[in-house]
Amino acid sequence: xxxxxxxxxxxxxxxxxxxxxxxxxxxxxxxxxxxxxxxxxxxxxxxxxxxxxxxxxxxxxxxxxxxxxxxxxxxxxxxxxxxxxxxxxxxxxxxxxxxxxxxxxxxxxxxxxxxxxxxxxxxxxxxx
Amino acid sequence: xxxxxxxxxxxxxxxxxxxxxxxxxxxxxxxxxxxxxxxxxxxxxxxxxxxxxxxxxxxxxxxxxxxxxxxxxxxxxxxxxxxxxxxxxxxxxxxxxxxxxxxxxxxxxxxxxxxxxxxxxxxxxxxxxxxxxxxxxxxxxxxxxxxxxxxxxxxxxxxxxxxxxxxxxxxxxxxxxxxxxxxxxxxxxxxxxxxxxxxxxxxxxxxxxxxxxxxxxxxxxxxxxxxxxxxxxxxxxxxxxxxxxxxxxxxxxxxxxxxxxxxxxxxxxxxxxxxxxxxxxxxxxxxxxxxxxxxxxxxxxxxxxxxxxxxxxxx
Numbered sequence: 001x002x003x004x005x006x007x008x009x010x011x012x013x014x015x016x017x018x019x020x021x022x023x024x025x026x027x028x029x030x031x032x033x034x035x036x037x038x039x040x041x042x043x044x045x046x047x048x049x050x051x052x053x054x055x056x057x058x059x060x061x062x063x064x065x066x067x068x069x070x071x072x073x074x075x076x077x078x079x080x081x082x083x084x085x086x087x088x089x090x091x092x093x094x095x096x097x098x099x100x101x102x103x104x105x106x107x108x109x110x111x112x113x114x115x116x117x118x119x120x121x122x123x124x125x126x127x128x
Numbered sequence: 129x130x131x132x133x134x135x136x137x138x139x140x141x142x143x144x145x146x147x148x149x150x151x152x153x154x155x156x157x158x159x160x161x162x163x164x165x166x167x168x169x170x171x172x173x174x175x176x177x178x179x180x181x182x183x184x185x186x187x188x189x190x191x192x193x194x195x196x197x198x199x200x201x202x203x204x205x206x207x208x209x210x211x212x213x214x215x216x217x218x219x220x221x222x223x224x225x226x227x228x229x230x231x232x233x234x235x236x237x238x239x240x241x242x243x244x245x246x247x248x249x250x251x252x253x254x255x256x257x258x259x260x261x262x263x264x265x266x267x268x269x270x271x272x273x274x275x276x277x278x279x280x281x282x283x284x285x286x287x288x289x290x291x292x293x294x295x296x297x298x299x300x301x302x303x304x305x306x307x308x309x310x311x312x313x314x315x316x317x318x319x320x321x322x323x324x325x326x327x328x329x330x331x332x333x334x335x336x337x338x339x340x341x342x343x344x345x346x347x348x349x350x351x352x353x354x355x356x357x358x359x360x361x362x363x364x365x366x367x368x369x370x371x372x373x374x375x376x377x378x379x380x381x382x383x384x385x386x387x388x389x390x391x392x393x394x395x396x397x398x399x400x401x402x403x404x405x406x407x408x409x410x411x412x413x414x415x416x417x418x419x420x421x422x423x424x425x426x427x428x429x430x431x432x433x434x435x436x437x438x439x440x441x442x443x
Contacts, residue, residue, distance in 0.1 A: 002280025006298030053230020054172030
C-alpha cells in the first residue's frame with residue numbers, strides 16, 4: 001500500500017504499565033463455580049483473568065480457561081489447586097479485586113468488585 | 129457528474145466557497161494500528177462498528193470517555209490487518225496511549241505514531257472534481273464510505289461536507305501533490321482561510337470535537353452506533369438518545385461585529401460557548417453551542433453589544 005511506503009513512522013507506541021504483585025480474593029461460591037468450569041482439568045489448564053479496552057466504562061473484564069500460555073509475563077496464583085494467571089500489564093488494574101459468583105437467572109455469573117475502578121457500567125462487565 | 133451538481137445546489141454556504149477549489153494542509157494526528165485483530169480492537173474503542181470494513185473502507189466515529197464526552201474523532205481507513213486513524217490535531221499522543229493501553233495480552237497489535245509520515249490535505253470548493261479529473265481521478269468513484277487509492281495517496285469525501293475531498297498523502301509527497309492540484313485549478317490556501325471555509329461548511333475540528341462536548345449536542349448522531357454493543361461512553365449516549373433531552377445545540381453565528389470567542393452569559397438565553405470564529409471586513413462568523421431551548425432564536429446580543437444572527441447547522 002503506497003501510503004505506508006514512506007518514512008516517518010514511529011516505533012511501536014509503548015503503553016505505560018505499572019506492575020504490582022497481584023492479590024485476588026475469591027469467594028467460596030466463585031471457587032465452586034471455577035471448579036465446575038475446569039471440569040477436572042485443573043492440572044493441565046489455567047484461568048486467565050484480564051482487562052482489555054472496551055465496555056461502557058473504558059475497560060472490559062475477560063476470563064478464559066485455556067492451556068497455560070508460554071509467556072513469562074504472567075503472575076501465577078494458586079486457588080485451592082486451580083491456577084489463575086494475571087498478565088503483568090493488567091496487574092495494576094486487577095490487583096485487589098474480589099471475585100464472587102451469583103447463581104441467578106438474571107444478572108448471574110461471576111461478579112467482580114474492583115477497588116481500582118472509579119466507575120463501573122450497569123452490567124458489571126466494564127470498569128474505568 | 130449530475131451528482132456533483134445536486135450536491136452543489138444543496139450546499140447552504142456554497143457562496144463562500146472558491147469557484148473551483150482550494151487545497152489546504154489541515155493539521156491532524158495520524159496513528160496506525162497493525163495486527164490481525166486491528167478492526168476488533170478498534171471496534172472495542174470507537175463509537176461505530178468497524179468489524180465488517182472492506183479493504184480501503186472508511187468509517188468515521190468518535191473516541192469518547194466513560195462520561196460520553198469526546199476525546200477524539202477517529203476517521204478509519206482499513207488497509208487489511210492494519211488501519212490508519214485520522215484524528216484531531218493535538219490529540220494523537222493521548223489517542224495512541226488509549227489504543228495501546230487496552231490491547232489484550234493475547235492479541236499481537238502494534239500502535240504507531242504516523243504524524244510525521246502522513247498528512248491530511250482537504251480539497252474544497254464549488255468544483256473540486258475539476259482538479260481531480262485533471263489528475264486522472266474519476267470523481268464519481270469518490271464517496272464517504274471508502275478511500276480511493278491513487279498513486280501513493282488516498283482520496284475520500286469528508287463525512288460532514290460532501291464538497292470536501294479528504295486526501296491522505298505521505299509527507300514526502302505532500303508538496304508534489306499540492307503542486308499537481310494547483311496546476312489543475314486549485315488554489316493553495318493558508319490556515320486563516322481554512323478557518324473561514326471550515327466554519328462556513330460546518331466542518332468540525334478540535335475546537336468542537338473535545339472533552340467539553342457530547343456527540344448529540346454537536347448533532348453527531350451519525351458518528352455513534354448505539355446498536356453495535358458497548359464502547360466507552362455508550363451507556364451515556366444511549367440514555368441521551370432515549371430521553372431526547374439535549375442541553376445544548378450547535379449553531380453558526382454571523383455578525384457585522386466581532387463575536388467574542390469563549391463562554392458568554394446572554395440575557396434570556398443563558399450560557400453560550402463560541403468555539404471558533406473568523407473575521408471578514410468588520411464582521412465575523414463562528415460556531416457556537418447555545419442552550420437547546422434557544423435553538424429557534426433569531427439573534428443573540430453579546431455583552432460587548434455585538435448582535436449575531438443564529439443559523440442552524442445540519443451535519
